[in-house]
Amino acid sequence: MAVSSAKFPSGAKGHQEESKFAHALRDALIAAFLAGVLSFFFIGFRTDIAPGGLSVRMRWTAWITAVVIVFVGRLLLNLFVFGRSWSGSSTKPKSAPLAERLPDLGKWLLRAFFVFALVLPFVAMYFFPGRDRQFIDIAILIMTYVMLGWGLNIVVGLAGLLDLGYVAFYAVGAYSFALLSTHFEFIGFWTALPLAGMLAAGWGLVLGFPVLRLRGDYLAIVTLAFGEIIRVVLLNWYDFTGGPNGISGIPKPTFFGLEFARGEGSFASFFGIPYSPIHRFVYLYYIIFLLALITNIVTMRLRALPIGRAWEALREDEIACRSLGINTRNTKLTAFAIGAMFGGFAGSFFATRQGFISPESFTFIESAIILAIVVLGGLGSQIGVVIAAIVMIGGTEALRNLGFLTYIFGPGFDPVQYRMLLFGLAMVIIMVWKPRGFVTTREPTVALKEKKRIGADLVAQGEGH
Amino acid sequence: MSETLVAPNPVTVPNWEADPVLTVEHLTMRFGGLVAVGDLSFSVGRGDITALIGPNGAGKTTVFNCVTGFYKPTEGRIVMRHGPGRQSELVEEVTASGLRWKKNGDQGVFLLERMPDHEISARAGVARTFQNIRLFGGMTVLENLLVAQHNRLVVASGFSIGGILGLPSYRRAESEAVEKAVHWLKQTNLLDRADDPAGDLPYGAQRRLEIARAMCTDPHLLCLDEPAAGLNPRESHELNELLQYIRGRGTSVLLIEHDMGVVMEISDHIIVLDYGVKIADGDATSVRTDPKVIAAYLGVEDEEDLDVPEVRQDVIEAVGQEAIADLAPEPIAEPAGEPAPAVAEPPKRATRARKAPAKSASAEAAAPKATRPRKPRGTSSGDGGAT
Numbered sequence: 028m029a030v031s032s033a034k035f036p037s038g039a040k041g042h043q044e045e046s047k048f049a050h051a052l053r054d055a056l057i058a059a060f061l062a063g064v065l066s067f068f069f070i071g072f073r074t075d076i077a078p079g080g081l082s083v084r085m086r087w088t089a090w091i092t093a094v095v096i097v098f099v100g101r102l103l104l105n106l107f108v109f110g111r112s113w114s115g116s117s118t119k120p121k122s123a124p125l126a127e128r129l130p131d132l133g134k135w136l137l138r139a140f141f142v143f144a145l146v147l148p149f150v151a152m153y154f155f156p157g158r159d160r161q162f163i164d165i166a167i168l169i170m171t172y173v174m175l176g177w178g179l180n181i182v183v184g185l186a187g188l189l190d191l192g193y194v195a196f197y198a199v200g201a202y203s204f205a206l207l208s209t210h211f212e213f214i215g216f217w218t219a220l221p222l223a224g225m226l227a228a229g230w231g232l233v234l235g236f237p238v239l240r241l242r243g244d245y246l247a248i249v250t251l252a253f254g255e256i257i258r259v260v261l262l263n264w265y266d267f268t269g270g271p272n273g274i275s276g277i278p279k280p281t282f283f284g285l286e287f288a289r290g291e292g293s294f295a296s297f298f299g300i301p302y303s304p305i306h307r308f309v310y311l312y313y314i315i316f317l318l319a320l321i322t323n324i325v326t327m328r329l330r331a332l333p334i335g336r337a338w339e340a341l342r343e344d345e346i347a348c349r350s351l352g353i354n355t356r357n358t359k360l361t362a363f364a365i366g367a368m369f370g371g372f373a374g375s376f377f378a379t380r381q382g383f384i385s386p387e388s389f390t391f392i393e394s395a396i397i398l399a400i401v402v403l404g405g406l407g408s409q410i411g412v413v414i415a416a417i418v419m420i421g422g423t424e425a426l427r428n429l430g431f432l433t434y435i436f437g438p439g440f441d442p443v444q445y446r447m448l449l450f451g452l453a454m455v456i457i458m459v460w461k462p463r464g465f466v467t468t469r470e471p472t473v474a475l476k477e478k479k480r481i482g483a484d485l486v487a488q489g490e491g492h
Numbered sequence: 493m494s495e496t497l498v499a500p501n502p503v504t505v506p507n508w509e510a511d512p513v514l515t516v517e518h519l520t521m522r523f524g525g526l527v528a529v530g531d532l533s534f535s536v537g538r539g540d541i542t543a544l545i546g547p548n549g550a551g552k553t554t555v556f557n558c559v560t561g562f563y564k565p566t567e568g569r570i571v572m573r574h575g576p577g578r579q580s581e582l583v584e585e586v587t588a589s590g591l592r593w594k595k596n597g598d599q600g601v602f603l604l605e606r607m608p609d610h611e612i613s614a615r616a617g618v619a620r621t622f623q624n625i626r627l628f629g630g631m632t633v634l635e636n637l638l639v640a641q642h643n644r645l646v647v648a649s650g651f652s653i654g655g656i657l658g659l660p661s662y663r664r665a666e667s668e669a670v671e672k673a674v675h676w677l678k679q680t681n682l683l684d685r686a687d688d689p690a691g692d693l694p695y696g697a698q699r700r701l702e703i704a705r706a707m708c709t710d711p712h713l714l715c716l717d718e719p720a721a722g723l724n725p726r727e728s729h730e731l732n733e734l735l736q737y738i739r740g741r742g743t744s745v746l747l748i749e750h751d752m753g754v755v756m757e758i759s760d761h762i763i764v765l766d767y768g769v770k771i772a773d774g775d776a777t778s779v780r781t782d783p784k785v786i787a788a789y790l791g792v793e794d795e796e797d798l799d800v801p802e803v804r805q806d807v808i809e810a811v812g813q814e815a816i817a818d819l820a821p822e823p824i825a826e827p828a829g830e831p832a833p834a835v836a837e838p839p840k841r842a843t844r845a846r847k848a849p850a851k852s853a854s855a856e857a858a859a860p861k862a863t864r865p866r867k868p869r870g871t872s873s874g875d876g877g878a879t
Contacts, residue, residue, distance in 0.1 A: 347628065
């Protein structure tokens, strides 16, 4: 490995520019050398079982690929990401305005994100005509978890009450819609939606009452138990819920009475377009998009209202809240009920999308995933939940389709098998790198002059963390 | 209640007897076998600054927690009054009826021992601060003050429904709330820091913010638990001015304080506790010359010890120059000569602490700060035999 002798381009370019490139090149070569040495044994060798013992096989292509990736990646990082720190004074005036523009940048990114989510199904249909259904399905799944995350964020992120049984409200919403629609012909998705939300909110109150006096670990245990009780009741109340067989034949949502099917009176024939099964998925996507949007708007508004401030104050210091005349019991109950209501909405959407539900869908792991989304995103942060949901749900789905990894790890490598392992590793890395989640700052709800974001070290995490 | 009174002038009835905003009657608080407060009675005058003092562990904070509803007293009655006078009939009526409170026009009687803590703040108008500051550290200073106005704002927001819809009535209420917050930020000299997180403020500013936050609840009675603890002399002085301003607005103040500079300067009425019972009650002059008070603070065994010059020196340091002026002519005879004030005699108690060495007291006259009372209980056990 020839590391030391590298010819640096010189001539018309300024001295600073030249030394910067030289630095970058040398650093990249060193990194590539190290990678080559380290990966020589890990990637370069492969042992196969052969008659009479093991045989060693060299994998030069994989090894060279790894070294080249490290070299190019390091070079690019040096030039465009790390590069600024080397050239000293020349970039300093540049970086200051960048930092000032950053909040603005964040705002524009959010808007771009929103527009992208708005047109996503059409992007999928236009650019990936063969796989559009798969993409829209994943988008629906992610959006469902975004909504659940936002709902749980009210309880855990704002009010600071650790709830390990959130899936119970998801289940209540799903079963409410399933039972109502299968028992009463006239109840469709849009009529059942508010009813399911109300029922879930009612169960939120039922759960809220016993846990009012509990704190910390005890609160977490009781909510965990509540989630399990709901699931076990659904499993064993055979006459009412169908037990482990679940409920099937749940009606699909209609577009102002128009069904997504072939023939007369359907969505396609009404608008005079050829029938395609993708229409229903696009419609489902927009339903969950709308529901999630409502969840977000209501939460953001509530946060800036007295009740939202009381939730956050409760998270900061419950005793101080009581000394200021805030009824902490009612405040906690509203947090539980409103969080549960959004879980109920998401549950009935889940039921109508699947067409079939059973207690299997509402196990503890669902609660854990939703809670992980909230914690990973940063407690109390709305955009953090979105990012975390994309990483967690989108990430696990994306790992199913990593065919190119077989080029590196050999044809026997199946990424699906390592899905949860890689996923767990990613979570550990993220929590080491950002222990308070992706978005760690809190934005004040009101300001006299300017809103300054508050660092996570000052914000309390509430009970049970 | 008058039997517990040391009136400076027996002819005129002091304000706290004639027009009490709060009366505590026969309050007893037991924790298991420990009697933290025993049969304590006192009154807080309307518009007065009343100080509750006593050595560490005397039960002051327990009394506070009973008044503000954080503890349920074992026995006793705590009456909060809105509107002038003792309102004895109304008090008896409410007590007999089993109600928690009753309002008659602008008169109102609240039995605090029956009410939960948040109602005491919201309905009876008793606000408090905490010995260990309890701010909402992750929220801005302004948000802290808006949380304090929660109850009014919730009603104005139509229990959040009108607020979600963005009705103008709520916006008006919120801007009024911000105005009130700004008023108190100006009074506490915190206006520049309104948009900073409360947890970032320096200690003295956090103390002031806690008082501002309590005042944003529009209390009739403000209870302050050691508001001057940890403040430097300039900050203590500012605190005095702030408390005077608060009193000037018609809010009565009840405070626990160790800083005698603050207590003696601003208090209209001082109540001294020791071992959960009241040992003195009166205005600043009468309390500071009370031998029982001096004994409690210095840990002298009995009053004769005041003859010892070193002890006298300690007394001067502890209670200030004016006190010895009163004591100067005939040190012991004067307080003893008074018609034996019917101060509730402290029950027989473990005398171990009381035996705190009178003479060694001067030996350690390196004693912390002149204005700071010494704490006999903490230091006594180590230096036995000095007497």
